[in-house]
Amino acid sequence: MNILLQKNYTEIPINKAEILRYAGCKNDCELPLVDECLSEVKDKLFYKICYRFFDVKFTENEIDLGFAKTNSESLRRNLDGCEKIILFSATIGIEIDRLIKKYNKISPSRALVFQAIGAERVESLCNSFNEEMSEEFLLKPRFSPGYGDLSLDIQKDIFNVLECPKNIGVTLNDSLLMSPSKSVTAIIGIQGRK
Amino acid sequence: MTIREYMKDNIVYLDGGLGTLLQAAGLKPGERPERWNITHKDEVVKIHCDYFDAGSNVVCANTFGANVLNFDEKELEEIIKNAIKNVRTAMKKSKSAQPKFVALDVSTIGRLLKPYGDFDFEDAISVFAKSVKLGEKYGADLIMIETMTDCYETKAAVIAAKENCDLPIFVSNAYGDDGKMMTGATPEVMISMLEGLGVDAIGVNCSLGPKALMPVVEKYLKCSSLPVLFKPNAGLPRVENGKTVFDVKAKSFATEVSRAVKKGVRLAGGCCGTTPEYICELVKKTNGILPKEIKQKNITWVSSYSHAVEFKNQPVLIGERINPTGKKRFKQALKENDIKYILNEGINQQEQGVHILDVNVGLPEIDEPTMLETCICELQTVTDLPLQIDTSDTTAMEKALRRYNGKAMVNSVNGKEESMRSVFPLVKKYGGVVVALTLDENGIPDTVQGRVEIAKKILAAAKEYGIDKKDIIFDTLAMTVSASDSAAMTTLGALKYIRNNLRCHTVLGVSNISFGLPNRDAVTSTFFALALENGLSGAIMNPYSYDMMKTYFAYRALRELDSSCLEYIDFASKIEVNSATVKVEKNNQNTYASDLQKAIIKGLKTEAAEITEKLLGEVDSLDIVNNEIIPALNIVGEGFEKKTVFLPQLLMSAESAGCAFEIIKSQMPGGENSDAKKCKFVIATVKGDIHDIGKNIVKLILENYGFDVIDLGKDVEPKTIADTIKKCGAPLLGLSALMTTTVPAMEETIKLVHKEIPDCKIVVGGAVLNKEYAEQIGADHYAADAMETVRYAEKITELV
Numbered sequence: 001m002n003i004l005l006q007k008n009y010t011e012i013p014i015n016k017a018e019i020l021r022y023a024g025c026k027n028d029c030e031l032p033l034v035d036e037c038l039s040e041v042k043d044k045l046f047y048k049i050c051y052r053f054f055d056v057k058f059t060e061n062e063i064d065l066g067f068a069k070t071n072s073e074s075l076r077r078n079l080d081g082c083e084k085i086i087l088f089s090a091t092i093g094i095e096i097d098r099l100i101k102k103y104n105k106i107s108p109s110r111a112l113v114f115q116a117i118g119a120e121r122v123e124s125l126c127n128s129f130n131e132e133m134s135e136e137f138l139l140k141p142r143f144s145p146g147y148g149d150l151s152l153d154i155q156k157d158i159f160n161v162l163e164c165p166k167n168i169g170v171t172l173n174d175s176l177l178m179s180p181s182k183s184v185t186a187i188i189g190i191q192g193r194k
Numbered sequence: 195m196t197i198r199e200y201m202k203d204n205i206v207y208l209d210g211g212l213g214t215l216l217q218a219a220g221l222k223p224g225e226r227p228e229r230w231n232i233t234h235k236d237e238v239v240k241i242h243c244d245y246f247d248a249g250s251n252v253v254c255a256n257t258f259g260a261n262v263l264n265f266d267e268k269e270l271e272e273i274i275k276n277a278i279k280n281v282r283t284a285m286k287k288s289k290s291a292q293p294k295f296v297a298l299d300v301s302t303i304g305r306l307l308k309p310y311g312d313f314d315f316e317d318a319i320s321v322f323a324k325s326v327k328l329g330e331k332y333g334a335d336l337i338m339i340e341t342m343t344d345c346y347e348t349k350a351a352v353i354a355a356k357e358n359c360d361l362p363i364f365v366s367n368a369y370g371d372d373g374k375m376m377t378g379a380t381p382e383v384m385i386s387m388l389e390g391l392g393v394d395a396i397g398v399n400c401s402l403g404p405k406a407l408m409p410v411v412e413k414y415l416k417c418s419s420l421p422v423l424f425k426p427n428a429g430l431p432r433v434e435n436g437k438t439v440f441d442v443k444a445k446s447f448a449t450e451v452s453r454a455v456k457k458g459v460r461l462a463g464g465c466c467g468t469t470p471e472y473i474c475e476l477v478k479k480t481n482g483i484l485p486k487e488i489k490q491k492n493i494t495w496v497s498s499y500s501h502a503v504e505f506k507n508q509p510v511l512i513g514e515r516i517n518p519t520g521k522k523r524f525k526q527a528l529k530e531n532d533i534k535y536i537l538n539e540g541i542n543q544q545e546q547g548v549h550i551l552d553v554n555v556g557l558p559e560i561d562e563p564t565m566l567e568t569c570i571c572e573l574q575t576v577t578d579l580p581l582q583i584d585t586s587d588t589t590a591m592e593k594a595l596r597r598y599n600g601k602a603m604v605n606s607v608n609g610k611e612e613s614m615r616s617v618f619p620l621v622k623k624y625g626g627v628v629v630a631l632t633l634d635e636n637g638i639p640d641t642v643q644g645r646v647e648i649a650k651k652i653l654a655a656a657k658e659y660g661i662d663k664k665d666i667i668f669d670t671l672a673m674t675v676s677a678s679d680s681a682a683m684t685t686l687g688a689l690k691y692i693r694n695n696l697r698c699h700t701v702l703g704v705s706n707i708s709f710g711l712p713n714r715d716a717v718t719s720t721f722f723a724l725a726l727e728n729g730l731s732g733a734i735m736n737p738y739s740y741d742m743m744k745t746y747f748a749y750r751a752l753r754e755l756d757s758s759c760l761e762y763i764d765f766a767s768k769i770e771v772n773s774a775t776v777k778v779e780k781n782n783q784n785t786y787a788s789d790l791q792k793a794i795i796k797g798l799k800t801e802a803a804e805i806t807e808k809l810l811g812e813v814d815s816l817d818i819v820n821n822e823i824i825p826a827l828n829i830v831g832e833g834f835e836k837k838t839v840f841l842p843q844l845l846m847s848a849e850s851a852g853c854a855f856e857i858i859k860s861q862m863p864g865g866e867n868s869d870a871k872k873c874k875f876v877i878a879t880v881k882g883d884i885h886d887i888g889k890n891i892v893k894l895i896l897e898n899y900g901f902d903v904i905d906l907g908k909d910v911e912p913k914t915i916a917d918t919i920k921k922c923g924a925p926l927l928g929l930s931a932l933m934t935t936t937v938p939a940m941e942e943t944i945k946l947v948h949k950e951i952p953d954c955k956i957v958v959g960g961a962v963l964n965k966e967y968a969e970q971i972g973a974d975h976y977a978a979d980a981m982e983t984v985r986y987a988e989k990i991t992e993l994v
Contacts, residue, residue, distance in 0.1 A: 003431055003438040008371065024841035033797075033842055046372065052223070067224050094377050097310045100887070102576040105537055108891050109797070109845030115887055152935075160224040165304040166368075166400075169343050169376030171311055172304070175882060175935065179306035 006167060007132075009047035012124045014038065022116035037099075037113045044095035047125045048168040051088035052161060056189070065187070068157035074148025075187070078140055082189035086133060089162050091170045091183035092121045100181075118182035126184050133188065140189035145176075152176040158185050197252065197295045197336050198362050198394065201421060205455060205485045207292075208425055208463025209245040209253045210473050214438075216241070216256075228260045231276040238277075242284030244470040249477035250463065251292055254299035254338050255281050261325050263303050274298070274328040282333070297338035297364070298329030300351055307346050309575045310377075312884060315350055315597060322354030330359040340366040340425070341400045341465070343376035345383055345499045346599045352391045353596070356623070362394040364461070366423055368401045369410045381413040382502035386495035386601045389420060390625015390665070397423030400465040403430065403442045404450035411454050419491045421460040424451060428467030440467030448475035458486040492664045494699050494731075496550060496627050497600040500578040503549045505627075505667065505699040508755055509746060510550060510732030512582055512603075513543035514703065516569070517554040523860045528557050528565065536569055537576045544577050546737035550603060551577065553594075554584035563590040570594045582629075582734075588616045595624040603627045605734075606669065609634030609648040618659040628661075629701055631669050632688060638671055640678070642687035645670050649692050667699045667731065668692045672721070674709040682707055682721055686728045693729030703734040704742075715741040723749055787825070790818070790854065794826035797846025799853045806854040815858045823851050827898055834981050844980070845891060848898045855898075872902035873991045874924035878915055879908035881939040885932035888960060892928060895980040901926075901987060912943040916950045925953065926987055929973075931960040941971040948972065955990050957983055 017027050019034055054066030056079060062069050063076055065085060079085065096118040103110035126142060133139060145154050155176045162185075164170040170183045178185070200206065216227050219237045230238055242253050255277035262270055281296040288294070303321050305313035326337060337355045342348040348365060355363045367384050369375055375384070381398075388396045396418060398410050404426040414422045429442035442450070451462050462480070464472045494505040503510060516539050518524045527535035540551050553573065555565045566585055573581060582603035583594045595602055602624075607617040608631040621628050630652045632638070632645035639645050649668050656666055670688035673681040685707075689700050702725055708717035719741035722733055726749050735742050747765045750756040790809065793801040809818055830847040833839030839847075875896055879889050886908040893903045904922060906915060919927060927947060931940045944956055958973040968976035977983040 003433060005431065005433070026837075026840065029840055031840075031842055033846065046370070094306075094310055098575070098578075101309060102541075104887055104890055105534060105572075105576055106541060107845075107849050108887065108894050109842045109849055111887055112842055112845060112891070157224060159304070165302050166341055166343070171306040173306075173312045175312075175884075175933075177312075177884070177933075179311040 007049045018120040019116045022119045045092045049090045050167040067161040072150040078143045079189040084190040086188040089185045094180040122182040138191040142186040142188045144186040206461040209250045210464035210468030243287045246288035248470040248474040252295045254297045257299045275332045278332045295335040297336045298334035300339045301341045318350040319354045322351045323358045326358045336362040338364045345379040364395040366397045366399040378500045383497045386497045390601045395421040399425035415458040423461035424459045425463045425465045427465045444472045444475045448479040452479040494664045496580040496603045498580045499599040505731045511548040512550040512734045513548035514734045548737045552582040566590040567593045605629040614655045645688035672702045672706040676710040690728040699731035701732040719745040790822040791826040794850045799850045802850040803853040806857040875901040875926045876904045876924045877928040878906035878910040879930045883936040889930040892980045912946045927956045929958045944972045
């Protein structure tokens with residue numbers, strides 16, 4: 001039976017080079033602003049994930065993901081050889097949006113850096129989750145709605161089965177975008193146990 | 195018997211989990227459980243009946259997600275009608291004898307509200323209103339608003355319930371293991387806001403097991419004057435041998451929850467993972483426990499969406515600077531709709547250490563209700579401080595109170611019949627702590643007794659409106675001491691009496707006292723100290739006044755309000771550190787053409803502003819712009835183009851230049867400025883797109899280079915863009931799109947503008963675009979970044 005599971009992380013290691021890259025800087029660029037912003041955001045983020053396992057079945061022109069069906073070719077290639085998937089949603093919460101919104105009004109440079117920090121944080125969160133799952137399973141790279149030809153429409157089905165608003169506070173708007181903005185939904189193919 | 199009557203003298207048992215039981219009965223993942231009210235009546239009725247048999251008094255109908263966003267109106271009506279009927283059927287079937295009630299279950303609509311999401315607060319109220327009306331129509335006994343994870347959405351649900359039915363309202367929120375709600379609110383925020391809104395019971399449910407939620411429940415019990423409800427999960431779910439198990443079993447669940455009942459919880463049940471067995475055990479375990487009496491806690495609290503500020507022993511500082519009175523630059527900002535200036539006033543005051551921000555935007559020539567509402571909403575996106583809505587216009591007051599996220603402070607009501615008649619109903623409806631001025635139809639009494647009498651009159655009237663005295667804070671009115679020798683002592687006498695004898699909190703706008711005197715800060719800050727000693731709870735004051743802050747920190751140290759004087763020492767030490775850093779920086783200035791250029795190139799905002807201020811005394815403002823600011827910006831801009839300077843650094847320099855410009859602007863006579871001479875540039879993020887960081891970056895850099903940027907914001911209709919260009923005659927339009935899905939909207943905008951204003955050149959940018967794509971959709975130019983936009987705009991304006 002596939003049940004909804006949750007994980008909370010208290011800390012996720014920071015990858016400063018990634019933050020600089022997202023902010024449009026070269027790796028060796030010295031930017032004290034990044035440290036200032038990191039210290040401002042410290043203690044304001046949380047790291048939440050909710051996830052569920054599903055069986056995946058392939059027919060000639062469709063993939064049955066267990067919670068939705070799709071004819072995405074790129075996903076089919078990604079899930080080649082998998083019988084199960086992990087469907088997850090991850091978020092670092094709304095405080096980063098508050099900071100981005102605030103500084104977007106008064107200091108675009110800070111808004112840009114917080115944007116970069118948020119992108120790095122949620123990606124690093126997904127990486128940590130991936131690593132943890134890969135201790136048990138052989139995994140494919142994670143695949144999100146919007147990658148390749150996988151339409152964003154599948155977000156609705158994902159939100160239905162993961163109950164994101166209730167479980168981790170992530171909501172979906174009419175344009176199928178998520179709030180808090182630094183949130184991710186993705187499918188990870190499981191090739192087998194380790 | 196109604197639920198209101200029953201809950202007065204009894205512990206009320208609620209039901210337990212429903213979703214997990216429906217799944218066990220065959221509900222598929224992703225399938226809407228609410229449809230089962232119609233398609234699987236028997237299964238639903240059985241679960242309800244089992245809860246009644248277990249001893250539940252209140253069972254929630256299966257309407258968690260029953261709203262118009264998930265179902266069309268016709269289906270919604272059928273669902274709610276059947277859902278309530280199913281509980282009624284279960285009531286009749288159940289063999290147990292306790293009084294039974296049915297609740298309309300209401301929970302999150304699954305959309306985050308503006309400003310962080312895209313769903314409007316009023317629209318959320320409408321969504322909830324439809325469900326509530328149907329709930330009342332089909333015979334619910336109460337409205338149970340539960341598992342709410344956002345403070346603002348909770349407020350929308352409560353307003354909808356209050357406006358559309360007369361049923362009792364129970365409100366329960368979900369907290370994480372950090373003791374906060376998903377969007378950051380603490381229990382204090384919810385308790386203060388919900389008590390203000392006037393609901394019947396409040397509490398906590400879902401997310402965690404009983405033990406983990408206990409600290410939150412204890413906070414509710416300690417602070418709330420309303421009955422507290424508690425509906426925890428059976429712990430957290432995990433998979434064991436391919437089966438879902440919850441880690442808290444029925445017996446230990448009952449033991450934990452019964453502890454909470456002993457401590458004072460009046461309504462108890464369970465959430466995810468709990469079953470009729472859990473409720474049965476709970477009823478057994480709590481058998482014989484008498485409901486604990488609910489005491490009035492008399493806590494005076496104002497709150498924002500993140501925290502509450504309590505009026506108690508610690509003096510509360512209310513920043514007075516968002517107010518146009520006597521401020522030329524602020525008036526100009528209001529007239530020009532320059533929200534950014536107002537927001538900066540808020541942020542700067544917060545940095546000075548105030549606890550609450552007063553917001554007054556009353557000016558005869560502006561639309562105050564709209565402006566106040568805008569400012570309140572905008573301020574809540576840049577500061578988490580609670581706000582004081584300061585207006586004499588009751589339309590503006592109502593709009594702002596309704597929209598405000600949290601429990602606001604309201605300034606003000608007074609002893610006049612007219613004032614109380616118009617202000618008190620608003621406070622009663624939306625909640626709030628209201629400042630009451632001790633004046634009435636006969637003016638301001640010049641005796642202590644006169645002011646105290648008015649205070650008593652106000653308290654009596656408030657009581658009639660159902661407003662508790664904890665929500666009234668008296669202002670005994672600081673009058674100019676230079677006009678009357680006894681002014682200060684009268685104010686202080688009334689203050690002392692009200693605090694000590696009427697046991698109410700007090701505030702004063704302290705600055706008035708020194709009006710007309712030289713060296714005002716000395717008088718104001720001494721008066722502040724005297725007032726504090728006479729029982730002042732909070733001061734509406736100028737936090738930029740060093741004397742005031744000195745008094746504040748020193749008073750706290752002397753009055754045992756600052757343990758080991760730590761905060762005083764911290765305050766005093768910061769000042770030294772600041773002067774030291776300035777000295778160090780001055781040492782290596784020779785690599786830059788001037789101090790101002792260095793400040794701009796290095797992106798040092800405060801320095802840029804300070805140096806500009808100094809220079810203005812010596813040099814003509816136009817020379818500062820041409821010889822200092824522009825060359826500095828050029829150095830940075832060229833560096834960016836050569837990739838030796840990166841985007842964040844370019845922006846920091848632009849912001850520093852912006853600070854220098856702001857200083858120059860504030861010193862121009864009579865608010866005149868040279869905007870009229872600048873070339874206009876309209877900028878917008880296209881319809882459907884809500885990303886505006888890129889657009890704001892381009893705007894900032896363009897402004898630095900002297901363009902008069904008309905920013906239409908994000909998600910803008912093509913017609914609005916075309917109309918604006920027609921009206922202002924701008925030769926340039928910049929459009930931004932970040933998502934592939936909004937490129938068609940960009941194309942549509944380009945077509946319309948080219949058709950209606952053929953002379954206007956359109957430059958586009960954004961993550962999804964490139965040169966070829968831009969040409970395809972008919973743009974005149976594609977700019978990869980902000981500097982490229984500037985260069986293109988310069989080229990076009992040379993031609994114009």
